[in-house]
Amino acid sequence: MRRIVLALAFLLVCQQAAFAQRNIETRLGYSYNDDFQFSDEWQYLSTDIYLYNGNRFTRVLNELETGSRKPKKKYGNVLEYLLITAQLKNMKIFGNDDIVYPLYNFSITQDSRDYKTQVSDHQEVVRIIDKMPLGSGGNNIDAVINAKAITNGESDQVFSMVANQLMNISKLTTPTGAVLSLVGEFGNLLSARTTKREYKFSSTIRLYEGQDFDTRLHSVRIYVFVPSDVKKVDIKTVKLTDYLQKHPNKLDRRQLEEMTGYKDYPFMVVANYKSLYKMDVLTGDEVTLDLIEKRKQKIQAAYEQKMINDETFRQEKLYVEFLRVFADMKQNLNTYRLNYRNNSPEINAKNLFGIVQEYKRLKGTFDAREKEFSGNSTYLNIFRPEYEAILSNADLYLEADHNLKNGKLLVNTLGDIENNAKAWDTPEKREAALARLYAVELPKPEFLSASVEGEAIVRLTKKLEDQQYNEVFRKEVQELSSTEATDATLPKRNALLDKATSSKCQSCRDKVREAITEYNKRYDGYKLKQALKKKEELNLVAEATVFKYLKHQLCIENNLQTVSSTTNQMLDQYISRMYEKNNELGNSIKSLDSLNKLELGEDKLSKVQEYNARLQHLINEVESNFNILYTLDKNLCNCGDAS
Numbered sequence: 001m002r003r004i005v006l007a008l009a010f011l012l013v014c015q016q017a018a019f020a021q022r023n024i025e026t027r028l029g030y031s032y033n034d035d036f037q038f039s040d041e042w043q044y045l046s047t048d049i050y051l052y053n054g055n056r057f058t059r060v061l062n063e064l065e066t067g068s069r070k071p072k073k074k075y076g077n078v079l080e081y082l083l084i085t086a087q088l089k090n091m092k093i094f095g096n097d098d099i100v101y102p103l104y105n106f107s108i109t110q111d112s113r114d115y116k117t118q119v120s121d122h123q124e125v126v127r128i129i130d131k132m133p134l135g136s137g138g139n140n141i142d143a144v145i146n147a148k149a150i151t152n153g154e155s156d157q158v159f160s161m162v163a164n165q166l167m168n169i170s171k172l173t174t175p176t177g178a179v180l181s182l183v184g185e186f187g188n189l190l191s192a193r194t195t196k197r198e199y200k201f202s203s204t205i206r207l208y209e210g211q212d213f214d215t216r217l218h219s220v221r222i223y224v225f226v227p228s229d230v231k232k233v234d235i236k237t238v239k240l241t242d243y244l245q246k247h248p249n250k251l252d253r254r255q256l257e258e259m260t261g262y263k264d265y266p267f268m269v270v271a272n273y274k275s276l277y278k279m280d281v282l283t284g285d286e287v288t289l290d291l292i293e294k295r296k297q298k299i300q301a302a303y304e305q306k307m308i309n310d311e312t313f314r315q316e317k318l319y320v321e322f323l324r325v326f327a328d329m330k331q332n333l334n335t336y337r338l339n340y341r342n343n344s345p346e347i348n349a350k351n352l353f354g355i356v357q358e359y360k361r362l363k364g365t366f367d368a369r370e371k372e373f374s375g376n377s378t379y380l381n382i383f384r385p386e387y388e389a390i391l392s393n394a395d396l397y398l399e400a401d402h403n404l405k406n407g408k409l410l411v412n413t414l415g416d417i418e419n420n421a422k423a424w425d426t427p428e429k430r431e432a433a434l435a436r437l438y439a440v441e442l443p444k445p446e447f448l449s450a451s452v453e454g455e456a457i458v459r460l461t462k463k464l465e466d467q468q469y470n471e472v473f474r475k476e477v478q479e480l481s482s483t484e485a486t487d488a489t490l491p492k493r494n495a496l497l498d499k500a501t502s503s504k505c506q507s508c509r510d511k512v513r514e515a516i517t518e519y520n521k522r523y524d525g526y527k528l529k530q531a532l533k534k535k536e537e538l539n540l541v542a543e544a545t546v547f548k549y550l551k552h553q554l555c556i557e558n559n560l561q562t563v564s565s566t567t568n569q570m571l572d573q574y575i576s577r578m579y580e581k582n583n584e585l586g587n588s589i590k591s592l593d594s595l596n597k598l599e600l601g602e603d604k605l606s607k608v609q610e611y612n613a614r615l616q617h618l619i620n621e622v623e624s625n626f627n628i629l630y631t632l633d634k635n636l637c638n639c640g641d642a643s
Contacts, residue, residue: 027233028222030222034244036216041276050126056265057266222268235260242259277312328358355407359408410440424467430505472503480493481515485525486526490523531609552626
């Protein structure tokens with residue numbers, strides 16, 4: 001196609017004649033720029049033209065010959081065509097080279113000594129370009145309007161103009177369909193000229209057919225077609241300016257004509273609109289890896305065809321990276337949901353961590369964009385709302401159950417710890433933060449530390465706990481470590497234990513338990529000393545008890561023998577029962593004596609305490625057995641000096 005355009009341009013150049021023209025001037029009669037501040041993302045241009053007072057071209061043509069105030073001059077050649085063109089600059093799709101659009105080509109006839117032309121200016125509006133990407137200097141978008149009155153001796157001017165434009169187009173390495181439609185428009189111009197038909201531009205160049213753009217008026221210029229000796233045109237601007245300010249989105253042909261109110265010469269209104277880049281909006285449910293890849297290819301193609309600028313392309317690529325993270329989170333969510341009931345707690349913990357990991361990446365990516373592009377209007381106005389929409393979808397997904405909710409809280413808490421020191425500057429705030437961090441059953445620290453996100457969880461949790469321990473527990477732990485373990489200091493130990501038990505700080509609890517373990521060892525030593533001392537005391541009591549009640553038992557036995565030899569048969573049963581009770585007393589005395597003589601193999605608190613308890617029990621048992629006998633028959637227990 002490029003070779004064909006070059007060949008056609010060459011043939012047209014060969015037909016050129018010397019370029020001369022009758023001077024129809026285009027006077028700028030009015031200029032308006034909208035007050036709206038167009039940022040870089042308003043990167044597309046649309047241009048509408050409105051032709052008014054077409055019947056006044058006859059006046060212009062005749063005044064070219066006669067002059068508006070001087071006698072008519074004679075020319076050897078007669079006027080044959082009226083050609084109106086628009087020269088556009090800064091169009092990215094044309095490589096930022098100037099490009100000339102043929103707008104109208106009208107045939108001129110001569111009646112007696114006057115020229116006439118039939119100009120149909122009833123067409124509502126001609127849109128010559130629609131949402132064309134601008135170059136880097138996108139603020140300079142004015143079209144230059146030219147009108148040429150061409151004589152029968154200068155007819156090759158049209159060929160010259162077409163040839164030059166085809167040569168410009170041929171420089172493009174990859175001309176798009178939109179560019180090639182302009183080549184077709186040049187063909188229409190040549191065909192109309194050959195058959196002496198009226199030509200009007202009709203092939204609006206569109207790159208975004210059917211897509212919805214935010215569009216508003218950028219500027220308006222009014223060009224008046226006059227002979228060269230008319231230096232000034234008078235257009236009233238007050239009503240027109242007010243109308244334009246109130247209708248920034250769409251202009252009406254009839255109202256434009258009414259507000260302009262100009263009737264002397266033909267004029268053309270050129271209305272330039274700028275359009276805001278609109279990215280393809282996605283919902284969370286639509287995002288898949290396949291869709292992301294298609295979006296990436298689409299954006300790459302648009303950039304290569306110069307349909308988007310460098311900054312938009314960069315932002316689109318970054319947004320695609322963000323979507324990939326979101327898609328990974330969705331995959332982990334699906335795995336978690338499908339297998340939660342069938343998996344072991346360990347596998348569920350890993351699946352849940354995968355979701356937490358990608359959600360943290362998602363949040364981290366958004367925070368990085370916010371920081372990097374805080375002053376970038378393309379990001380703030382176009383891309384930021386889409387980032388926020390995807391994040392909202394992610395938040396909604398994590399409301400499905402308590403594990404996912406806690407996972408979201410965990411990530412948000414990590415963000416607070418990293419970015420907001422006031423979020424954890426008191427013990428109460430740290431306890432609340434730790435409660436959120438430990439609300440999720442995650443894999444072991446060894447597993448977490450293998451990833452950036454998991455390492456952050458481990459590191460920030462440790463940071464929080466270290467400060468909590470230093471401010472809340474360290475002093476009391478140190479005091480307990482140097483405190484003598486006694487019954488008097490036991491409440492101090494218990495208070496510290498209760499305090500640690502109620503804390504969410506796991507490392508704090510571990511350190512407190514270590515200190516309490518050491519205290520308990522010292523306390524056991526203290527209690528062992530007490531128990532050994534108690535044992536010594538009980539041994540002495542037991543020894544005295546054995547001697548004391550052994551005498552009583554022997555005395556009672558003698559008394560029973562005496563009574564049994566003198567009693568009648570009626571008392572035999574009573575005496576027999578008293579013998580049994582006295583034997584029980586004797587057995588308990590023997591047990592006490594045996595235990596009292598027992599040597600403990602080691603001084604272990606539990607054994608010493610158990611021994612003391614048994615010894616005390618036997619002492620009490622001996623005394624109890626004697627008291628039973630004494631209660632039953634005091635006379636039998638009357639042993640004089642036996643006590």
